[in-house]
Amino acid sequence: MGLLAALTDPHIRRHLLRDEGEVIVDEVRHHWIVFVLPVLEALVAVALLLVVPFARVDTGWLPLVASFLIACHAGWRALREHMDRFVITNMRVFRVNGVFSQQLATMPLSRILDITVKKPVHGRLLGYGHFVFESAAQEQGLRDIRFVGRPDDRDLAIQRVVQRSGLRGPRVS
Structure with missing residues (x-):
């Protein structure tokens, strides 16, 4: 594994009473429906990443950081539902x-x-x-x-x- x-x-x-x-x-x-919102959040994160090349030089980091935070939140939500x-x-x-x-x-x-x-x-x-x-x-x-x-x-x-x-x-x- x-x-x-x-x-x-x-x-x-490990929680079973095998004895x-x-x-x-x-x-x-x-059900798969619980993963729809995390996937939508991940798509928003990707969209923000696509904005980075077109952002101003002095504020280009903002969509990058926002994308990272949204992607982390989406991953956390998906993992919470999976577990x-x-x-x-x-x-x-x-x-x-x-x-x-x-x-x-x-x-x-x-x-x-x-x-x-x-x-x-x-x-x-x-x-x-x-x-x-x-x-x-x-x-x-x-x-x-x-x-x-x-x-x-x-x-x-x-x-x-x-x-x-x-x-x-x-x-x-």
Whole structure:
């Protein structure tokens, strides 16, 4: 693994309870829509770079510095979204996010009382939605998971794991 890949990987596997037989069912990255604004910012940075040759000699540094700062901000936003992962395992759901300092929020499957899938109109057209988890403890780090691609499939995956674990009781035919 290269240096860049090592620095931009959230290292999900190190959070698994391997001794207990925990396996990943689904690792959810953000939908591509979250990268639109960083790409637009990067395009603004490139446009500012194209202005530099036509700028006055005494103020030519200004678009260069502005371009650099905007490009850094765009890279930071893209990296922040890339490092934010939502993971469904056979025992729990958890979220890892953060670039320099990471935050881990975990919820056992037994504590999930309700999952609301919100799909705005543009989300339905582009294939993303937002999850809202309800549990007995209302204030937790896993309440809102935004910009989830294929939200219906992910919801079914969670429901399937909860059902297989026996937390909701036997199926009635």
